[in-house]
Every structure is written in C-alpha cells, then in structure tokens.
Amino acid sequence: MTSPTDDRPTTTQQRTGELAARMAELMPGVRSDLEALTRIPSVSLDSFDQRYVEDSAAATADLLRAEGLEVRVVREGGRPAVIGHLPAPQGAPTVLLYAHHDVQPPGDDADWDTPVFSPTQVGDRLYARGVADDKAGIMAHVAALRAHAGRPPVGVTVFVEGEEEVGSDSLPRILEAHGADLECDAIVLADSHNWKVGVPALTTTLRGMVRVVVEVRALEHGLHSGLYGGVVPDGLTALCRLLATLHTEDGDVAVPGLRTSEAADLDFSEDDLRADAGLPEGVRTIGTGSLLSRMWTRPSMTVIGIDAPAVDAAANLLTPVGRAKLSMRLHPEEDPARAAEALTRHLQEHAPWGCQVDVTVVDDGRGFAADAQGPVYDAARAAFRDAWDGVDPVDIGVGGSIPFVAAFAERFPDAAILVTGVEDPDTRAHAANESLHLGEFERVCLAEALLLDRLAGAGHDGDHDE
Incomplete structure (x- = not known):
C-alpha cells in the first residue's frame, strides 16, 4: 500500500465529526445487539452445552447479513465460524475484520456481583461474561459497517471464530479450506486491549505459550500414611517439590535456555500494577527486569491445575500419583517446540527421589512481533x-497468547496485521465480573469506522476486486 494522505476528504476534521455523530446515533442499537449476543452462553469448552455456540454463530451471521454481507457458517471439524464478505470498490483494498463469538466458562456464580449472562450496567461499565471478550469485538465490526450504511469504501471480509477460547484447533483447517475467501491487504484482529481508559493502544507483541501436563508417580498404589510415611515418598509431595524447581528464589522461570528480552519503556509503576491486578498489600511481585518485560517479553510459568484428593474427603494415604497442568508463556519470537523440549528436560532431570516423571504437551502457540511501521499502521494511529x-x-x-495471530501472519504474509481491542485494565477478561467500559467501546467503534475511511485511498498491491 502507498501511504494515505492526511488531506483526503475522508480524513478531514469534518468527516471525523460526521462519523462521530453517526456513531453516537447508532450506539443504542449497537449496545442492544451486543447485549442480545452476550445473553447466549456460548462457552466452547467440551463440558458445556455446544448448542449455545451454534446459537451464537447463527446470531453473528444474522447481524452480518443485516449489513448486506454475503455470509457462510463454516466448520472444519471444530466449532462453527462465520465468514461474511462485501466486495471492494474498484481500486480499493480489502480489509479482514476478526473476532470470536465463543467465551470463557463463567466460573462460580457466587464470585459475580451481577448475573453472569445478563448484561448489567453499573456506572460506566457493562458487566457479563463475554461482553468484552470478545462479543464487543464482533459488534465493533458491525458498528463500523453501520457507520458506513453497509457500503464501506473498502472491501470487507469479517471472520468470526467459534473456538478461540479452547485453542483454535480447527483454525489451520479453516485457513486451508477457506483461505482464498479470506485474502486481504490488511487484518484488524479485535481481541486485545487499550493501555488504559482514555489512552488507545496497538498491540505489537504477543507472547507464545506451551501447556503441558506433568505426572509424578511414586507408588504403584496408595499406602497407609502412618505405616509407611517417613520412608516412602508419595506422588503429591514429590509433585510439589518438582513444581518448586520451576522458579528461582526471585521468581524468574528456572528452565534454562529460554529466550528473553526487554520490553518497551512505557510509564508503568508498581502502583499501576497493584491497582490493575488487585495485588494485596504485602504480596511482592516476582521475577526480575522491568515490570513490562516480565509481563510481555520474558517467560512465565503458572500452575493452572492440580489433580489431588479434595481436602474434605482426603484419607490418611500416601497418594501414588500427582498430576499438574502448567502454562508457560514465551518470548514473542520463541520457538514453542524448542521451549517444550526444554521444559520437559528440566522436569525429568529434577525428578524428586527417583520418582517417575512423564510430561505430555497439551498444546502450544507461537507468539507475534509486528513491524509496526508503514501506511496501514499510520492510518490506524491516525x-x-x-x-x-x-x-x-x-x-x-x-503477556497473553493469541495463537491465531501467528496463523494469520503465516497464511497472509503480505497483509499488515493490526491487533486492537475493546478491553482495558479493569475489564477482567476470563475472570469473574468481566466488564466493558461503554465510553471506550464507542471510541473503538468510531476508530474502526475511521480506519476504513483512511484505508480507502491507500491503494493496495493485491488484486481482490470482484
């Protein structure tokens, strides 16, 4: 693409004012449709009713059809994805708009201050599971189309995935089978967040990830803890000792050979971190290096699950086997396969008391590092x-991982990738009391409408006109 000029009629202050006024008129309807979409409990985890994922795909498809898009619901062995398309005017580029319609499990209802799947406004925020991650992303795309009365000045393809929250396993097959329908000059992936309320951001790096299950076996069967305790190890204690080897005393990841670097120097203090994370007074941060490096470009290790006897039902028993699930986040340019080998080697070399250690890689995903320069990024920043x-x-x-970004970068190497989003530090995506700041949501919708305007005169190298 050639660089868009700032004196084009579509980017003047008058045009910005026109789109801003139009968006303000649209927001009540956009919010109503967002609330309806959020009421569908489309949790893509296998243990939840998948009829709701089908319902959310159908509802998303209806929203896009209403804006004049040609829409298909596709499946390639996984959850339903929605593809909608408007052809590009002659000479204009095509922009791919991504979001996902599946959501995280709600967790314990008792942890929520409002009903989980009934959007509820408190102050300037709207609370519900999925209201921000990522159904607001879907509606930002719809709002941008509505601002242009269904006739944007660029070609638009909307791709809404249905299994992002469970690893996007079928995404490579979707890209293989339907990649020709997704060809584009620029990609807007609406699944990230802004720096803070009132300060927009473009996400230019994402950490990769590896998830493994480690099993430590100390015994062939359980034993009476009084008869054999003190001489025979148990699997759960051995597991605890093994997990303790994964961090240094400072809290850095102790697995050798992992890639690391320093992040950009932005104004972010420990007070900011404590406020954003809800870190209680007296609890210290872990790791070394700048706070943002620890969050964005250094590896991290988290124990996200343990199989163990429940406290209320525990017998006086030496447990034969301990199992844990580990989530390791990686430098944006780390090779996940190499990192998984390093983690496996570390765990097996640190087996306590000669216990048997087995490691199974559950899944992994590459990180992302953008060269955030060029006309598309200039247009987005403007x-x-x-x-x-x-x-x-x-x-x-x-610091989180979004494996589909790397998949899109590999499939469309010439397309500029913009990772944007509707969230902010108070959103609490994946946690109880997830919420959306309504004022910021309107700005996100307006920014996307303006971006389509700015890209219209940028030209493109590919040939996607119809």
Whole structure:
C-alpha cells in the first residue's frame, strides 16, 4: 500500500465529526445487539452445552447479513465460524475484520456481583461474561459497517471464530479450506486491549505459550500414611517439590535456555500494577527486569491445575500419583517446540527421589512481533488519535497468547496485521465480573469506522476486486 494522505476528504476534521455523530446515533442499537449476543452462553469448552455456540454463530451471521454481507457458517471439524464478505470498490483494498463469538466458562456464580449472562450496567461499565471478550469485538465490526450504511469504501471480509477460547484447533483447517475467501491487504484482529481508559493502544507483541501436563508417580498404589510415611515418598509431595524447581528464589522461570528480552519503556509503576491486578498489600511481585518485560517479553510459568484428593474427603494415604497442568508463556519470537523440549528436560532431570516423571504437551502457540511501521499502521494511529480526541495511541505488548495471530501472519504474509481491542485494565477478561467500559467501546467503534475511511485511498498491491 502507498501511504494515505492526511488531506483526503475522508480524513478531514469534518468527516471525523460526521462519523462521530453517526456513531453516537447508532450506539443504542449497537449496545442492544451486543447485549442480545452476550445473553447466549456460548462457552466452547467440551463440558458445556455446544448448542449455545451454534446459537451464537447463527446470531453473528444474522447481524452480518443485516449489513448486506454475503455470509457462510463454516466448520472444519471444530466449532462453527462465520465468514461474511462485501466486495471492494474498484481500486480499493480489502480489509479482514476478526473476532470470536465463543467465551470463557463463567466460573462460580457466587464470585459475580451481577448475573453472569445478563448484561448489567453499573456506572460506566457493562458487566457479563463475554461482553468484552470478545462479543464487543464482533459488534465493533458491525458498528463500523453501520457507520458506513453497509457500503464501506473498502472491501470487507469479517471472520468470526467459534473456538478461540479452547485453542483454535480447527483454525489451520479453516485457513486451508477457506483461505482464498479470506485474502486481504490488511487484518484488524479485535481481541486485545487499550493501555488504559482514555489512552488507545496497538498491540505489537504477543507472547507464545506451551501447556503441558506433568505426572509424578511414586507408588504403584496408595499406602497407609502412618505405616509407611517417613520412608516412602508419595506422588503429591514429590509433585510439589518438582513444581518448586520451576522458579528461582526471585521468581524468574528456572528452565534454562529460554529466550528473553526487554520490553518497551512505557510509564508503568508498581502502583499501576497493584491497582490493575488487585495485588494485596504485602504480596511482592516476582521475577526480575522491568515490570513490562516480565509481563510481555520474558517467560512465565503458572500452575493452572492440580489433580489431588479434595481436602474434605482426603484419607490418611500416601497418594501414588500427582498430576499438574502448567502454562508457560514465551518470548514473542520463541520457538514453542524448542521451549517444550526444554521444559520437559528440566522436569525429568529434577525428578524428586527417583520418582517417575512423564510430561505430555497439551498444546502450544507461537507468539507475534509486528513491524509496526508503514501506511496501514499510520492510518490506524491516525484513526485512533481522531477517535480519542487527539490522544496519541501507544504501542504495547500483551503477556497473553493469541495463537491465531501467528496463523494469520503465516497464511497472509503480505497483509499488515493490526491487533486492537475493546478491553482495558479493569475489564477482567476470563475472570469473574468481566466488564466493558461503554465510553471506550464507542471510541473503538468510531476508530474502526475511521480506519476504513483512511484505508480507502491507500491503494493496495493485491488484486481482490470482484
């Protein structure tokens, strides 16, 4: 693409004002549709009713059809994904807009202050599971199309996935089978967050990840803890000792050979971290290096699950086997396979008391590091600046992993990838009391509408006109 110019009619202050006024008129309807979509409990985990995932795909398809898109619901051995398309005007680029319609499990209802799947406004925030992650992403795309009355100045393909929250296992097959329908010049992936309320951001790095299950076997069967305790090890204690080897005293990941680097130097203090994370007074941070490096570009290790006897039902028994699930986050440019080998080697070399240690890799995903330069990024920054009344966006990293970004980068190497989102530090995605800041949501919708305007005159190298 050639660089868009700032004196084009579609990027003047007058045009920004027109789109802002139009978006303000649209927001009540956009919010109503968001709430309806959020009421569908589309948890993609196998243990939940998958009829709701089908329902959310159908509802998403209806929203896109209403804006004039040609829509298909596709499956390639996984959850349903929705593909909608509007052809590009002659000479204009095609933009792919991504979001996902599946959501995380709700967790314990008792941890929520409002009903989990009944969107409820408290102050300037709307609370419900999935209201931000990522059904607001879907509605941001719909709102941008509505702002252009269903006739955007660029070609638009909307791709809404149905299994992002469970690893996107069928995404490679979808890209293989339907990649020709997803060809584009730029990609907007609406599944990240902004720096804070009032400050927009573009996500330019994402950590990769590896998840494994480690099993430690000390005995062939359980034994009376009084008869054999003190001489025979048990699997659960051995597991605890093994897990303790994964961190140094400072809290850094102790697995040798993992890649690391320093993140961008942004203004982020420990007070900011404590406020964002809800870190109680007296609890210290872990790891070394800058706070943002620890969150964005250094590896981390978390025990996310343990199989163990329940406390209320525990017998006086030496447990024969201990099992845990580990989530290791990786430098954005780390090779997940190499990291998994390093983790497996570490666990087996540190087997306590000669116990048998087996490691199974559950899944992995590559990170992402963008070269955040060029006309598409220039257009995005300008659109964000206009939507946030002159506030410059910042480039951020994200400690979480979004494997589909790497998959899109591999499938469409010539397309500029913009990772944006509707969340902020108070959103609590994946946790209880997930919420969406309604004022920021409107700005996100406006920014995307402005971006489509700015890209319209940028030209493109590919040939996606119909």
